[in-house]
Amino acid sequence: MFPTRTGHRAAAAILAAVLLAPLAACGNDSGKGGANATGGPDADRLTVLAASSLTDVFRTAGAAYEKAHPGTKVTFSFAGSQELAAQVRQGAPADALVTADTKTMDGLAPDTGKPVVIARNRLVIATEEGNPMGIDSLGDLAGTGLKVVLAAPEVPVGRYSRQILDARGLEVKPVSEEPNARAVLSKVELGEADAGLVYRTDATLAADRTDAVDIPDEQNAVASYPAATLTSSQHADAAEAFVTWLSGPEAQKILRDAGFRQP
Incomplete structure (x- = not known):
């Protein structure tokens, strides 16, 4: 008997989860063992898929967010936007997505909330x-x-x-x-x-x-970075709060200090 299409999707989701697990090392060192002061199980643990060009600035931003939101732990998975899109389509367990172009994000409309551009690049x-x-x-x-x-x-x-x-x-x-x-x-x-x-x-x-x-x-060309929550997120409110924060003054200063342009 041949595997069903549903079986393929489930297998892909399991594989994506396995591939994402080692990427916890991409998260911030702050908050190891838990997101709040005691590392308790009630912490919101967010996984954010982000374009590789955001690697350094998002590590800084993540640390700042955790400091301002002690009940939240943010882990990043960095890759090319096309790889991130493939992970989303395969059902990877994640909460938010930030790509390096609007085309990739627009192609994931059924899987995301409303995207907002948080930065630009050249x-x-x-x-x-x-x-x-x-x-x-x-x-x-x-x-x-x-x-x-x-x-x-x-x-x-x-x-x-x-x-x-x-x-x-x-x-x-x-x-x-x-x-x-x-x-x-x-x-x-x-x-x-x-x-x-x-x-x-x-x-x-x-x-x-x-x-x-x-x-x-x-x-030149202008690279736009849209951010959006993922509809499959198990931490919808926390994911929405993080995406909203990315457009706020603290995150925008971090992005500008790293050389990114305002949206």
């Missing part, structure tokens, strides 16, 4: 430290002999990259296509590529290991 050209190839503009990326790495086209930063290259009629053949902006930046850091298109915030974090070439706003 792209830059990341180069090896000292910019040894003398890259000055997008046009240089189409030069022969230059090793350029891009995110895969199904990834938000990959779509943004191709959008700005196509708008200028530039044909760039990447030496590799990576699952997220952090992976693109890593290729440049390791000297496996001469340049790559990444988010400005990621490049800022690696400023001591790489250089960044600005792209004029009129040639």
